[in-house]
Amino acid sequence: MELRCVDCGRAHPPALLYDCPACGGILELRGDDGLPPVDLGQGETPLLRAPRLEASLPGFAGQIWLKDETRNPSGSFKDRLVGAALARAVALGARGVVCASSGNAGAATAAYAARAGVPAVIVVPAHTPPGKVTQIAAHGALLLLVEGHYSRAYDLARGLERHGFANLTTTFLNPWGVAALDAVGHEIGARIGVPDLVLIPTGSGPLVQGVARGLPGARLVAVQAEGCAPIVRAFEAGAEAVSAWGEPRTIASGISDPLIGYERDGTHTLRLVRASGGLAVAVSDAALRRAMQDLARLEGVYAEPTGASPLAALARLHGEGRLPAAARCVLLVTGHGFKDGKAYEEMPARTHRVADPGDLPAVARLCEAALAEA
Known part of the structure; x- marks a missing residue:
């Protein structure tokens, strides 16, 4: 080793x-590694066929599968990295851990540190969605709010390494954690073999590497938001290296990573995508909202904006004629909708205030209308 x-x-x-x-x-x-991770029951998440999503794409005759990472204990795929990285940190004598996060990794680190009885410091941008901040605070971690974008939180966490904290930040920083993501690819392969496309929400890209190592032969699609897309920009320009983004502007907080100061993470991910024969695709916030609604209303999967980004990218590829009609596609749904409930609160909802519950005929007419729309 x-x-x-x-x-x-x-x-x-x-x-x-x-x-x-x-x-x-x-x-x-x-x-x-051979070292058991700190365990809250992470991994072996469901892989769900999505027939109603398949039917929603005109002319599509392939398959759509949802790798539902929202079922991990803290609600995101970050649990896989953190459980492994924390176990190795403890084994190597760390007296505490630190994690820079846009929310999900921080929630995972706070939860697993509580499980292991290890002090944790979580550094997040001050604009992190309240649902994620609340989850972090619930586990008793010290929460540091930093004004500005994620890369500023990243820099502060790196500085705390010198004060005895093992860094569990879930970019490519911690190799012990990143290696645990190979299991995502293994789990897909064990269930359905090698699909044609795997669409992956991508900030710096460790999950892209996990699928590449765990599922050789799959074409990888790195999905980013149009408001923070340094890897997509380099891919479309034919560049060999990724340059940092400016200020992120997107509702997808989980992939709003400008890579300032660690651009080589993005370059490594770019190489992995190209080596697989894959793509890098950016999606708009409007497309993210549509994808969130479709996942929830057509397949019953409640995802935050980042978790819905693969479906938004798949819809874009289909609309542009770049999705083979018979392709088998796996979408990695990386984070639960409770992480960012505000994004759903801003969407139209089918609600009706019942003034007189005793007026059953009137209520029944409303319900019959709902049945007719189904």
């Missing part, structure tokens, strides 16, 4: 390392 740099190839012994001491490159875990 070793940590190996993806850039210079140099190997390093197991330790709390966050980048290559020789060149600053991204480190990957090679070999089997």
Whole structure:
């Protein structure tokens, strides 16, 4: 077992390392860690066929599958990384952990640190959705709110490494956590084999790597929001390297990562996408809202904007004629809708105030109208 740099190839012994001491490159875990993760029941999430979504795309004769990562204990795929990274941090003698987060990783770290009895500091942008902030605070972590974008929270968490905190930030920083995402690909393959496309919400990209390593042969689609799309911009320009984004402007808080100061994360993800023969696609906030509604109303899956982004991207590819008619597609639904309830509160809802519950005929007419619309 070793940590190996993806850039210079140099190997390093197991330790709390966050980048290559020789060149600053991204480190990957090679070999089997063998250490059980801190466990709250994460992983082995459902893979659900989505026939009503399939029928909603005119002319589509393929398959849509939803890898429902909202079923993890804290409501997102981040539980997989954090459980593994925290176990290794404790084994290597860390006295506390820190995590920079747009919300989901912070909630996971707070929950798993509580489970393990380890002090946790969570650093989030001050505009993080209240549902995510509330969840973090519920587990008793020290919560630091930073004005500005996610990369500022990232910088502060990196600084706290020097004060005895193991860094569980879920970019490519922690190789022990990132390695746990290979299981997502393994679980898909064990259920349905290798699909044609796997669509993945993408900030810096560890989940893209997890699917690439765990499901060789699948074409990967990195999905970003139009208001923060550094990887898509580089992909469309044919660039070899990703440059940082400016100020993110999107409702998809989970992928609003401008990569300022750690652009090589995006470049690594870009290489993985291209090596798979895949794509990088950006979607608008309007498309995200439509996808959230479709997931909830057609398939019963309640996803935050980031979790719905693969469906928005699939709809875009279909509309542009870039989705093969018979393709088998897996959409990674990465975060639960309770993470950002405000996004749903702003959508139209079918509600009717009943002034007289005793007027059964009038209420029945309303219900019959609902049946007729179904």
